[in-house]
Amino acid sequence: xxxxxxxxxxxxxxxxxxxxxxFKFSTxxxxxxxxxxxxxxxxxxEGMKSEEVSEKAIFDTLKKHGVKI
Numbered sequence: 317x318x319x320x321x322x323x324x325x326x327x328x329x330x331x332x333x334x335x336x337x338x339f340k341f342s343t344x345x346x347x348x349x350x351x352x353x354x355x356x357x358x359x360x361x362e363g364m365k366s367e368e369v370s371e372k373a374i375f376d377t378l379k380k381h382g383v384k385i
Contacts, residue, residue, distance in 0.1 A: 321346075 324332050336343050346354075363369035375385055 322332070333343060360374055363374055364371070378385060
């Protein structure tokens with residue numbers, strides 16, 4: 317099984333959800349918090365690969381935003 321994330325305009329959401337239901341695809345609408353967490357995870361991954369941002373700087377930023385490590 318594969319996961320696909322699609323950004324839909326609000327006015328077309330119900331059309332696409334009914335289409336997915338017709339083809340028996342399971343759906344999940346991400347909350348604002350889930351979107352923010354995905355963005356932060358992507359930012360961390362990019363920083364770890366590029367090595368332009370130190371690991372200490374990443375952990376300090378996460379702690380500053382209330383993440384317990």
